[in-house]
Amino acid sequence: MNAQESGLLLERVFERMVSANKDNDNDHMDFDEWEWPVGVALFALFKYYRFTDKQRYLDFMVSWFDRQLDKGLPPKNVNSVAPLLTLAHIYELTGNERYLATCREWADWIIDGMPRTQEGGLQHITIIADNEEQLWDDTLFMTVLFLAKMGEILDRNDYREEAEYQFLLHIKYLADPASGLWYHGWTFDGRHNFGKTLWARGNCWYTAGVVEYLEISGVSGAVQRHLRQTLETQVKQLVKLQEPDGMWHTLLADPASYVETSATAGFGFGILKGVRKGYLDASYFEAGKKAAEAVISHIGEDGTVAQVSYGTAIGMNDQHYKDIPICPTAYGQALTMMILTEAIEIG
Template sequence: MQQSNQEVTVTNTAELLEKVFQRLVSANKDNANDHMDFDVWEWPLGVALYGLFKYTRFTGKQEYTDFLIDWYDRHLAEGLPPKNVNSVAPLLALIHLYEQTKNEAYLNVCSEWAEWVMYDMPRTEEGGLQHITIIEDNVEQLWDDTLFMTVLFLAKMGKVTGKQEYVDEAVYQFLLHIKYLHDPETGLWFHGWSFIGRHHFGRTLWARGNCWFTAGVVEFLEIAELEGPVKRYLLEALEAQARTLAKLQESDGMWHTILTDPSSYTETSATAGFGYGILKAVRQGYLDASYAATAEKAVQAVIANIDEDGTVLQVSYGTAIGMNDEHYLNIPICPTAYGQALAIMLLTETLASK
């Protein structure tokens, strides 16, 4: 494990990034239930591939781009899984990769899936994207995860193809999810909302669910190139969340898996997601510069939880919605692709912000 007081320099951050990257791409490929498996077309890899794409674009190394091209070409040749919220996630990096390669096969796949999201994906009351997964239909449920896993892709497709209706739908989904998942009392986010029960399940303020908005909204603003009242509204939601996050951050820079429960374990993937979103928001002028200190503490905390071989430690396993806090407290901790990816995104943004 790295030293928590290690000075963050350009050199050692770049070296650490490479370790985290190599640990991710060398993960075992023999267990479909392993969230570190780099061979399963699902949401953990969707987040990972996007993190790798951002790292690849930052470094400019052709061999990393070739790695992504080889990965996608192989999986497209094998055939893709059924369409759902989580299986859309790997397409976010793919449509970005299309912009670089102009490979029409990539665009064709992305177009087919974007049309499904736009017109055939199950909807909740008020037209929300229902969080349908390979395991559960989750009828009439909104989850905060959906924004990162599906809505970012739809927005990017709208910009790439010139289909403004995609961008407009993505905007609507962000606004609707804020309406039902944002807690006006704290500025934090509930994991989900049921239109059937008219409730927020256990009302748990779960860290990684919150970070999907923190990291996702800064990406969305960049992708959709929003201005005017919608941009203002999204930034107010981010500011409200960041204000409370700054108060809840531990002295070592970490956040607890249940944000408002200091007895719950601290969790690295959420800490990386918060750090990334806040750091980028400061760089873009979305948040006041005073929040940089919160982000820098998160950077140090994540570095302190990276093992010598590049494994990001203290990451919770994939988490469905629970009806009580105990559900979240019992989620096991293990290395995951999204833990690696969120750390990669944070460390890459650290270099970009210097």
């Protein structure tokens, strides 16, 4: 599939997402909601706009953000930060001071107001629960990438250092030293990794997030080396667990669990971008390419991405993750858009 075909497929996946029937209980997509799945999709759309210069997509994003700001943003939490990563990039394009003011307010909240765990971790607070003393791997992509971006925009070393620290702290408590794969979460209340489950989508937030962080932040020296080594250790194990068709199981080391598209898309994106940017050895390219082909095979004629697991809170055993239903979701569409941007790059 060439770059043009990948772009047309990305547009189909995007259009399916924005045209979803919000009243359909089996259709878990709502592009009017300021939340993390839409945040990931907007970031993928921004990447696509940069490739194509198609004005309609920039206009869509500007209109979407203006409408959201006019009606008022939701309460601040890990997941509601996610759309701001794209807003920060849109600010750089437009110079709209309203966008900058919003981004600055939320970045300051992350520094001064966001609940912390022991050792200063960003507590995984969501609209549903405070999750006291808990670190989740999603936080790096949903919140820390935005903070790192604002550090560059505003030349704020405190933002930069906090983003750097959060990556290091999450690696300390979530990366399994035996396998290199990641646990879903850690709690300082009892000091454990819950069920020690090696859940695929949770893992992919590091794979996809760290390549963005390395590019956004320009972090160097020993910290860059540590982040890249952590990525390579993870990917080395992922390659061993990848199915011949390019997919990964929702429980990475359990072939009895179902294969899952959103995680496969996140892994494929991170691997392909990691190779392209020189963060990973070129020998991993084929694994990323196989992942892209597998994800594409799960896109329906109408743009619906199949074989995606529903939202998943931390569980205390593997069965919790096996029991999560499969259904179309906004983040399934969004992560598919992310890997398609890399398919365009390798064209």
